[in-house]
Amino acid sequence: MTRENDALRILIADDNDSDRLILKTLMKHLGHQVRAAANGSEAVAIFADYQADIVLLDVLMPVMDGITAARKIKDMAGEEWVPVIFLTSLTDASALARCLDAGGDDFLTKPYNKVIIQAKLGAFNRMRQMHQTLSQQRDLISERNRQLLEEQQLAKRVFDNIAHTGCLDADNIRYHVSPMSIFNGDILFACPRPAGGMHVLIGDFTGHGLPAAIGALPIAEIFYGMTSMGFSGSDVLREINDKLVRILPIGMFCCAAMIQADFQLNQLRIWNGGLPDGVLFRKGGGRDLVISRHLPLGVLNASRFDAAMEVFHTSAGDSLLMMTDGVLEVENEEAEHYGEARLKHALDTAPDAETPIDTLLGAIRSFTGEQSGQDDLTLVSLDMVVASQFHEAAERLPQSALKGPAQWYCVYEVRDDTLAQFNPLPLLLHICMEVPGLRRKSADIYTLLSELYTNALEHGVLDLSSDLKTSPDGFSYYYTERDRRLENVTGHFIRFTLTHSTTRAGGQLAITCEDSGRGFDHNCQVTPGTRVDSYSPETKYSGRGLLLMQKLGHSLRYLEYGSRAEIVYDWELAIKQPGIGHE
Amino acid sequence: MNDKPHLDEEALTELQDVMEDEFDTLIEIYLKDSSERISYLRDAIGTSDADAFANAAHSFKGSSINIGAPQLGALCLKAEEAGKDNRFDEAAEVVDAIESEFQHVAQTLKRFLA
Numbered sequence: 001m002t003r004e005n006d007a008l009r010i011l012i013a014d015d016n017d018s019d020r021l022i023l024k025t026l027m028k029h030l031g032h033q034v035r036a037a038a039n040g041s042e043a044v045a046i047f048a049d050y051q052a053d054i055v056l057l058d059v060l061m062p063v064m065d066g067i068t069a070a071r072k073i074k075d076m077a078g079e080e081w082v083p084v085i086f087l088t089s090l091t092d093a094s095a096l097a098r099c100l101d102a103g104g105d106d107f108l109t110k111p112y113n114k115v116i117i118q119a120k121l122g123a124f125n126r127m128r129q130m131h132q133t134l135s136q137q138r139d140l141i142s143e144r145n146r147q148l149l150e151e152q153q154l155a156k157r158v159f160d161n162i163a164h165t166g167c168l169d170a171d172n173i174r175y176h177v178s179p180m181s182i183f184n185g186d187i188l189f190a191c192p193r194p195a196g197g198m199h200v201l202i203g204d205f206t207g208h209g210l211p212a213a214i215g216a217l218p219i220a221e222i223f224y225g226m227t228s229m230g231f232s233g234s235d236v237l238r239e240i241n242d243k244l245v246r247i248l249p250i251g252m253f254c255c256a257a258m259i260q261a262d263f264q265l266n267q268l269r270i271w272n273g274g275l276p277d278g279v280l281f282r283k284g285g286g287r288d289l290v291i292s293r294h295l296p297l298g299v300l301n302a303s304r305f306d307a308a309m310e311v312f313h314t315s316a317g318d319s320l321l322m323m324t325d326g327v328l329e330v331e332n333e334e335a336e337h338y339g340e341a342r343l344k345h346a347l348d349t350a351p352d353a354e355t356p357i358d359t360l361l362g363a364i365r366s367f368t369g370e371q372s373g374q375d376d377l378t379l380v381s382l383d384m385v386v387a388s389q390f391h392e393a394a395e396r397l398p399q400s401a402l403k404g405p406a407q408w409y410c411v412y413e414v415r416d417d418t419l420a421q422f423n424p425l426p427l428l429l430h431i432c433m434e435v436p437g438l439r440r441k442s443a444d445i446y447t448l449l450s451e452l453y454t455n456a457l458e459h460g461v462l463d464l465s466s467d468l469k470t471s472p473d474g475f476s477y478y479y480t481e482r483d484r485r486l487e488n489v490t491g492h493f494i495r496f497t498l499t500h501s502t503t504r505a506g507g508q509l510a511i512t513c514e515d516s517g518r519g520f521d522h523n524c525q526v527t528p529g530t531r532v533d534s535y536s537p538e539t540k541y542s543g544r545g546l547l548l549m550q551k552l553g554h555s556l557r558y559l560e561y562g563s564r565a566e567i568v569y570d571w572e573l574a575i576k577q578p579g580i581g582h583e
Numbered sequence: 584m585n586d587k588p589h590l591d592e593e594a595l596t597e598l599q600d601v602m603e604d605e606f607d608t609l610i611e612i613y614l615k616d617s618s619e620r621i622s623y624l625r626d627a628i629g630t631s632d633a634d635a636f637a638n639a640a641h642s643f644k645g646s647s648i649n650i651g652a653p654q655l656g657a658l659c660l661k662a663e664e665a666g667k668d669n670r671f672d673e674a675a676e677v678v679d680a681i682e683s684e685f686q687h688v689a690q691t692l693k694r695f696l697a
Contacts, residue, residue, distance in 0.1 A: 016616070016642050016645055017616055018609055018612045018613040018616060018646045018648045018649065018650060019613050019645055019649050021602075021605065021608070021609050021612060022598065022601075022602070022609065022649055025601060025602050025603075025609075029601055052638050058645075060638060060641055060642065088645075089641070089645040089648055089656075091645050110645050110648045110649045111591075111594055111648050111649045111651065112649060114597070114601060241674065408691050514633055
């Protein structure tokens with residue numbers, strides 16, 4: 001842009017022939033390019049196609065005076081700064097000041113002095129170049145900023161596809177996430193479990209922006225992937241933690257809570273690592289706190305990480321509220337934090353008819369007043385519902401167009417101490433889900449596999465009697481005993497044999513589950529004539545499993561004293577969409 | 584009347600230095616323009632056009648100062664002020680003084696021509 005060695009393009013306008021000649025000659029002497037005009041109008045016309053760097057205008061000229069010409073030239077120059085210097089024999093100070101008020105940048109008085117003219121041109125040229133540099137840098141910054149926003153939009157599209165909100169739109173979930181920033185470092189995911197119920201993960205990364213968003217991507221992948229395959233909340237947590245420890249830089253981690261809701265068992269299992277206390281609202285009034293008992297995800301390595309989830313027994317109508325730090329840290333105009341005391345007060349004085357999440361959001365809004373721009377809140381509430389009211393999201397999946405395996409057979413056997421350490425269900429479910437027609441039935445298949453496996457493990461291999469579970473004391477004894485016996489398992493196996501074949505209407509999956517135990521009296525477990533619908537928490541827990549299987553499967557047979565179970569599951573190509581319990 | 588010199592020799596020398604070959608042209612242009620301006624001033628008095636008179640005097644003032652004729656410039660300023668104030672009696676007197684000073688300046692300037 002800058003021409004070499006300060007040679008400038010100069011436009012002169014003076015109606016006085018001799019003065020114009022002097023100035024023009026002087027400028028050429030100084031090594032500049034000059035165009036000259038005899039009045040303001042001519043000067044404006046020349047300026048239109050002669051990009052002058054500096055313009056020198058006589059004030060009083062016929063046709064168009066210098067002040068009008070200056071205004072037009074400044075307009076034409078637009079964003080570029082073209083210095084205008086008025087030529088004048090005016091001597092009184094106020095007349096000179098008027099020249100500058102009228103948009104001039106300086107004035108030159110007659111008689112012209114070569115030294116002063118040279119110095120002024122040099123000074124103006126430096127200012128002009130500085131202005132140019134500033135403009136270029138401003139344009140560069142704004143272009144970079146535009147690029148950055150464009151990239152963020154693009155990244156957000158990818159991000160939203162991977163870290164989608166899952167089943168957050170379910171009827172029993174309410175939530176609020178900040179609309180303020182594309183990546184605010186908060187995460188909120190929900191995913192139905194194949195065995196029924198759902199997982200919800202809420203979290204808050206240290207930091208904001210791109211680094212926080214990048215950490216959220218693997219979490220979303222693991223969370224949705226493993227949950228859909230039937231892994232437990234603890235398994236998902238362990239995997240996420242392990243991943244974050246490996247990929248996050250030191251000092252970066254994710255405060256989070258994992259919620260595993262089981263509407264059949266009326267149970268919430270919750271892991272809180274570094275988030276504010278969650279609140280479990282009981283239907284009949286009363287609240288339980290869900291306290292953080294762990295360090296955030298991404299801090300401890302696998303050997304020290306504790307994924308144990310706290311169990312809460314619930315009933316339909318109970319409601320859980322979890323939130324990120326942003327809720328406690330939100331500031332009002334006096335820069336005070338909202339804090340736990342205000343939160344507790346808001347919940348204590350909440351009107352009955354209002355949901356806790358609405359109460360809290362309302363209270364925060366009136367606390368912050370006009371400062372709503374700082375919204376960095378993530379809250380989620382999950383209502384416990386009657387199991388039959390929770391519709392499986394998998395049922396709504398579109399049927400895959402791919403032809404997967406239709407005729408196949410496989411045997412998978414788990415042995416010895418692996419029985420204590422490894423859950424084979426996700427793997428088995430994964431194999432079954434390779435059949436496109438079975439994908440919408442993942443909940444049914446998972447239930448069958450897990451009931452068969454649980455029976456084989458607990459009643460077969462571990463030789464536990466389900467009678468123990470009839471009393472509350474026995475229930476906890478049962479699980480203590482289960483853990484104890486699991487640690488000492490040797491010489492045992494559980495073997496699954498899966499056979500899939502096509503039928504005219506769809507397909508058939510035959511599952512055989514054998515174990516090395518001495519068998520159990522399965523006849524005692526099913527109360528004849530009991531209908532599944534009338535199942536209530538008072539009925540034997542273990543009985544429920546068998547009834548469910550009978551309901552889902554085409555036929556269920558126990559052989560060899562119960563150490564071998566066979567079940568056949570028929571599925572049909574979905575023309576209409578049959579749900580659970582169709583006949 | 585005023586003590587400014589008829590010609591500023593130093594300014595003229597500098598001008599000569601800057602203008603080089605163009606110096607003669609400049610002097611010729613100045614002399615021609617100035618004669619025209621004097622008639623123009625007289626015409627403006629005849630038609631009682633105070634603005635035209637003041638503007639012409641202003642322009643004449645600028646070129647005279649630039650060429651190195653400060654006393655003529657001072658007279659032009661006086662004429663300009665008289666024009667602005669509509670003092671035509673005084674204006675006519677000043678134009679007489681301008682004409683006589685110009686004759687003097689012109690003669691001296693011609694000596695500078697090659």
